[in-house]
Structures are given as structure tokens and as C-alpha cells.
Amino acid sequence: YAYHLVAAARSKSTEKMFGFTGHVYAFDSTTIDLCLEVFQWAKFRKHKGGIKVHTLYDIESQVPAFFHITVAATSDIKVMPEIPYEKGRITSSTVGTTTSPISTR
Numbered sequence: 001y002a003y004h005l006v007a008a009a010r011s012k013s014t015e016k017m018f019g020f021t022g023h024v025y026a027f028d029s030t031t032i033d034l035c036l037e038v039f040q041w042a043k044f045r046k047h048k049g050g051i052k053v054h055t056l057y058d059i060e061s062q063v064p065a066f067f068h069i070t071v072a073a074t075s076d077i078k079v080m081p082e083i084p085y086e087k088g089r090i091t092s093s094t095v096g097t098t099t100s101p102i103s104t105r
Contacts, residue, residue, distance in 0.1 A: 012061075020090055023089050025058055032052070042072065052074055056083055
């Protein structure tokens with residue numbers, strides 16, 4: 001259902017901010033800390049637990065186009081193959097992911 005809402009929100013934006021034919025995206029992630037006493041499955045450090053939300057943000061529509069939740073230790077490079085391929089897209093990401101050949105598709 002979430003992806004249905006995202007698609008509906010993205011379709012409302014028609015303004016092109018850039019002169020590119022494809023969409024322009026930013027890809028990044030954030031870690032959300034979780035209490036290990038409650039979420040034992042979320043352990044990623046000796047005394048710390050958490051999850052990571054990886055987000056592909058459509059800059060022009062200002063709506064997330066893709067999001068993926070993993071355990072906190074998962075790197076962005078491992079999630080990038082999960083992103084649906086869109087011909088002509090331009091993706092900006094943090095320095096740690098630019099060495100990945102996947103980001104050049």
C-alpha cells in the first residue's frame with residue numbers, strides 16, 4: 001500500500017527542476033537505534049541495536065520513490081541492486097557508494 005501512495009504522490013508533481021530527460025534521485029540511508037532489551041534481533045554492535053532505512057528520493061517530486069528497511073549493519077551498496085531500474089535516471093549518493101558499478105547504471 002505504501003508504494004501505491006508514493007506513486008500517487010509522484011504523479012501529482014509535473015515540474016521539471018533540471019534539464020534532464022530522466023528523473024533525478026538522491027540515495028541515502030539512516031540508522032534508527034533500537035533497544036536491544038526489546039529488539040534482540042536488531043543487534044549490530046556489541047551493545048547497540050538498530051535498523052537502517054535506505055531511501056531513493058525523487059528530488060523533483062520531493063517524494064521517496066523507493067525505500068528498503070534492513071538490519072543496521074547493511075551497507076547502501078548491498079541494497080542498490082534492489083532499486084528498480086529506470087532508464088535515463090540520474091542518481092546521486094554519498095561518497096561511500098560512488099565506487100560501486102551499480103551506481104553507474
